[in-house]
Amino acid sequence: MSVKKVGAKPQTLIEKIFFIDFMKGLSTTIKHLFKRTITVDFPYEVVTPSIRFRGVHGLRNVDGTEADDFEAWVKKLKIKPPEMGETRCIACKFCQAACPVPELFTIKAEKLDVPEDHPHHKLKVLAVFDMDLSKCMFCGLCTQACPTDCIIHTDVYDLSSYTRRSWVMDKDMLSQIADDFIARRGKEKFDEKSKWRQDQKLWPEYDETRPKLWDFHPPKLGPNYIDELQNTFNQVDQQVKNQSSDNA
Amino acid sequence: MSWITLEKAKKLEERFDYVKVGENERFVSVEVPKEKLIDFLSFLKEDSDYLFKMFIDLTIIDHGVKEDPRFQGVVILYSPEYKERIIVKTWATEEKLPTLTNLWSAAKWAEREAWDMFGIEFEGHEHLVRMLLWENYPYHPLRKDFPIRGFEEVELPSLNESERGDQLEGMFNYSRMHTALPTMEDIEHTQKARMPEKKSQIVLNWGPLHPGTHGTIWFLFDLDGEYVQECDIIIGQLHRGVEKIAENIGYQQFIPYTDRMDYIASINENHAYVIAAEKMLNIEIPEKAKWIRTLLAEFSRINSHLLWLGTYALDLGALTMFLYTFREREKIMDILEGITGARFTINYFRIGGVYADLPHGALDAIEYFIKDLPSRMDDYERLLTRNRIWLKRNKDVCIITEEDVYDYGLTGAVARASGVPYDLRKIDKYDAYGEVEFDVPIGEKGDSYDRYLVRMEEIRQSVRIINQCIDKLRKMSKNDPYFFQTPDEKKLKVTIDGRGLKLPEGEVYAGTDNPRGELGFYIFNKKAATKPYRCRIRSGAFYNLQIFTKAIIGRPIADAITLLSTIDPVVGETDR
Ligand code: SF4
Ligand code: SF4
Numbered sequence: 001m002s003v004k005k006v007g008a009k010p011q012t013l014i015e016k017i018f019f020i021d022f023m024k025g026l027s028t029t030i031k032h033l034f035k036r037t038i039t040v041d042f043p044y045e046v047v048t049p050s051i052r053f054r055g056v057h058g059l060r061n062v063d064g065t066e067a068d069d070f071e072a073w074v075k076k077l078k079i080k081p082p083e084m085g086e087t088r089c090i091a092c093k094f095c096q097a098a099c100p101v102p103e104l105f106t107i108k109a110e111k112l113d114v115p116e117d118h119p120h121h122k123l124k125v126l127a128v129f130d131m132d133l134s135k136c137m138f139c140g141l142c143t144q145a146c147p148t149d150c151i152i153h154t155d156v157y158d159l160s161s162y163t164r165r166s167w168v169m170d171k172d173m174l175s176q177i178a179d180d181f182i183a184r185r186g187k188e189k190f191d192e193k194s195k196w197r198q199d200q201k202l203w204p205e206y207d208e209t210r211p212k213l214w215d216f217h218p219p220k221l222g223p224n225y226i227d228e229l230q231n232t233f234n235q236v237d238q239q240v241k242n243q244s245s246d247n248a
Numbered sequence: 249m250s251w252i253t254l255e256k257a258k259k260l261e262e263r264f265d266y267v268k269v270g271e272n273e274r275f276v277s278v279e280v281p282k283e284k285l286i287d288f289l290s291f292l293k294e295d296s297d298y299l300f301k302m303f304i305d306l307t308i309i310d311h312g313v314k315e316d317p318r319f320q321g322v323v324i325l326y327s328p329e330y331k332e333r334i335i336v337k338t339w340a341t342e343e344k345l346p347t348l349t350n351l352w353s354a355a356k357w358a359e360r361e362a363w364d365m366f367g368i369e370f371e372g373h374e375h376l377v378r379m380l381l382w383e384n385y386p387y388h389p390l391r392k393d394f395p396i397r398g399f400e401e402v403e404l405p406s407l408n409e410s411e412r413g414d415q416l417e418g419m420f421n422y423s424r425m426h427t428a429l430p431t432m433e434d435i436e437h438t439q440k441a442r443m444p445e446k447k448s449q450i451v452l453n454w455g456p457l458h459p460g461t462h463g464t465i466w467f468l469f470d471l472d473g474e475y476v477q478e479c480d481i482i483i484g485q486l487h488r489g490v491e492k493i494a495e496n497i498g499y500q501q502f503i504p505y506t507d508r509m510d511y512i513a514s515i516n517e518n519h520a521y522v523i524a525a526e527k528m529l530n531i532e533i534p535e536k537a538k539w540i541r542t543l544l545a546e547f548s549r550i551n552s553h554l555l556w557l558g559t560y561a562l563d564l565g566a567l568t569m570f571l572y573t574f575r576e577r578e579k580i581m582d583i584l585e586g587i588t589g590a591r592f593t594i595n596y597f598r599i600g601g602v603y604a605d606l607p608h609g610a611l612d613a614i615e616y617f618i619k620d621l622p623s624r625m626d627d628y629e630r631l632l633t634r635n636r637i638w639l640k641r642n643k644d645v646c647i648i649t650e651e652d653v654y655d656y657g658l659t660g661a662v663a664r665a666s667g668v669p670y671d672l673r674k675i676d677k678y679d680a681y682g683e684v685e686f687d688v689p690i691g692e693k694g695d696s697y698d699r700y701l702v703r704m705e706e707i708r709q710s711v712r713i714i715n716q717c718i719d720k721l722r723k724m725s726k727n728d729p730y731f732f733q734t735p736d737e738k739k740l741k742v743t744i745d746g747r748g749l750k751l752p753e754g755e756v757y758a759g760t761d762n763p764r765g766e767l768g769f770y771i772f773n774k775k776a777a778t779k780p781y782r783c784r785i786r787s788g789a790f791y792n793l794q795i796f797t798k799a800i801i802g803r804p805i806a807d808a809i810t811l812l813s814t815i816d817p818v819v820g821e822t823d824r
Contacts, residue, residue, distance in 0.1 A: 006692075
């Protein structure tokens with residue numbers, strides 16, 4: 001086993017007499033004195049959370065980007081096939097089963113009251129979907145369990161309120177939050193089949209506040225793995241080739 | 249791996265006719281009758297073929313109300329000479345066990361905790377009072393007949409909103425009844441019980457809500473002038489019964505709770521739990537997941553050590569340091585947020601790998617940060633390492649000897665600063681640690697200054713490990729799996745969200761080397777189940793904190809701050 005010994009060295013006389021230790025320390029602090037402020041002036045400035053950020057939940061509505069097995073799930077749970085703009089939730093309660101604090105959910109489905117010859121006879125719709133976010137750990141397990149990609153995390157984090165009651169979200173509020181989030185940043189997070197995009201970015205690069213906390217020199221983000229790198233090389237190659245052939 | 253071999257254990261069986269060797273594919277345990285326990289353990293401790301000098305953990309398993317004998321004691325020991333561990337079990341008939349405090353001082357707190365949680369009496373223990381709960385508390389909550397919600401018997405309406413009076417339906421309100429709470433008298437009683445006799449003139453209370461205690465720890469100092477004669481610590485203000493929760497919840501579902509133990513290094517807490525569970529499942533996770541986990545575990549170690557450095561210097565009066573390290577921490581948490589979705593309570597690791605691949609740009613950002621860090625470290629060191637005030641306040645302060653390390657079961661940087669190269673990353677080689685190169689820094693003397701230097705060096709070594717991880721990950725493919733793929737769904741189901749995950753019958757002890765010492769999980773399953781039957785959390789911070797009561801004796805009160813900062817406990821983990 002490789003072991004590295006560390007130990008104290010006593011101060012030398014020169015160090016002691018000339019206060020070298022203090023001088024060195026001061027040189028560091030003085031250097032910092034001339035640096036630009038890096039504090040973000042919240043709430044006048046805000047950093048846009050990363051796309052994976054686990055904030056307040058939302059319930060997505062049907063918008064044509066459902067996964068292929070969506071209809072099968074709807075059928076399986078005897079839910080009335082949702083129209084555009086209606087919730088994707090099929091009241092399967094998988095989210096509740098995966099949640100470490102299951103009692104924060106109240107999920108109920110109701111049978112539709114329609115005559116026997118109606119096509120929706122014996123089918124159900126989601127009646128109640130309440131979440132008490134004061135009990136939530138924002139762990140993300142519910143979103144990973146949802147078969148229809150209905151429940152999602154958004155980037156909303158501001159939950160402060162005067163009463164505990166306002167941490168209880170019902171299905172309309174949750175849908176509203178999701179719609180709003182999808183309109184703003186849905187394309188960044190999900191692909192056309194509502195799965196997480198493979199090329200999600202570490203941070204939104206359009207965010208203008210974040211460079212501040214990186215001393216105004218944020219890192220340049222590129223692909224992680226070698227095959228992605230090669231892909232980008234190939235693309236660039238292709239472009240160069242195209243250009244040269246154009247020129248010719 | 250790092251367990252005693254079956255042959256060696258069989259030799260014990262030959263030598264002592266009362267020893268029974270139990271075997272499972274993960275480790276070897278021996279069972280001895282209660283009457284012979286002390287003899288046997290002293291033999292293990294002293295015999296030159298074994299030398300199990302170091303105390304790791306002591307816990308109890310409750311086998312259920314109907315069983316007789318009902319309680320079983322489990323002792324885990326480590327032999328620094330042979331680099332192996334052993335588990336010794338014994339039945340606690342009549343709810344009593346002999347005390348181990350004459351062999352290892354670490355057993356003092358461990359036995360108090362076992363008394364507190366299970367009501368097992370340790371005969372001969374010098375001061376068997378409760379550890380985490382208060383003195384007049386009537387129950388022993390980790391017993392199987394204690395319900396997870398507790399007994400709700402105190403009326404506490406003030407928690408509720410008065411808007412609708414008592415009509416709580418649909419309000420998501422708390423019930424009016426609450427589990428037992430300590431009254432002022434109880435607290436006074438507890439304090440008296442912890443320090444029954446005053447040796448000298450005054451008893452100084454420090455904490456529980458003092459910024460210097462880094463959480464809610466309550467210290468009692470018996471002071472002669474400025475010098476500490478006697479010290480005791482009251483912890484438990486943050487006790488949430490995490491072990492009880494673990495026993496009542498699915499495996500993946502428990503991971504977010506581990507986040508909330510050592511909240512400074514939550515990744516490492518997750519890590520320890522998933523390592524233990526994977527060992528129990530006996531699965532090999534994908535290569536990519538291993539490297540990602542190693543990378544992030546070290547990243548989190550840097551994060552944790554930076555917080556330690558900042559607050560430590562702040563406590564000793566160097567405020568600037570705090571601002572510098574928090575600037576760096578901000579960047580780390582910024583990257584972590586991008587990768588995992590949370591800054592603090594990460595919950596990214598899963599039993600079977602990680603829950604998602606690294607996002608675009610993650611390695612670049614980490615690399616960028618890691619390149620920059622050594623120069624920042626030089627800045628910090630220029631401010632502190634040679635500074636005469638810093639030297640005066642740290643050198644030769646509260647020396648912890650090598651003997652103390654074994655006696656008190658100290659782990660992590662505290663042990664290493666005392667010259668014991670105990671590092672689970674080297675011993676167990678979990679995940680990718682077997683394949684990366686790094687040094688284990690060790691100190692010479694065991695004073696606070698050594699603990700400081702060791703942690704500083706650990707940050708530099710973490711940088712080394714991270715660089716190797718990045719190089720390795722770069723060579724992998726985007727399409728490599730990051731989560732375990734089961735060969736047969738029917739036999740073994742491992743899911744990211746944890747539904748349907750069952751762990752087999754058996755037991756396991758495994759852990760990781762966390763910034764605050766060895767965090768180990770002992771999981772015991774009577775039969776294959778979706779919840780562990782018994783989940784013991786061996787907290788490094790808990791055992792490390794215990795040395796405080798010894799190392800502070802005879803030191804001036806100002807050293808308490810230095811000592812506490814260099815031990816660096818986190819209350820979420822000591823109290824669980
Ligand atoms: S984020 Fe976690 S705690 Fe919150 S609702 Fe989802 S699963 Fe439950
Ligand atoms: S898992 Fe998804 S579809 Fe099922 S109840 Fe929860 S939100 Fe609705």
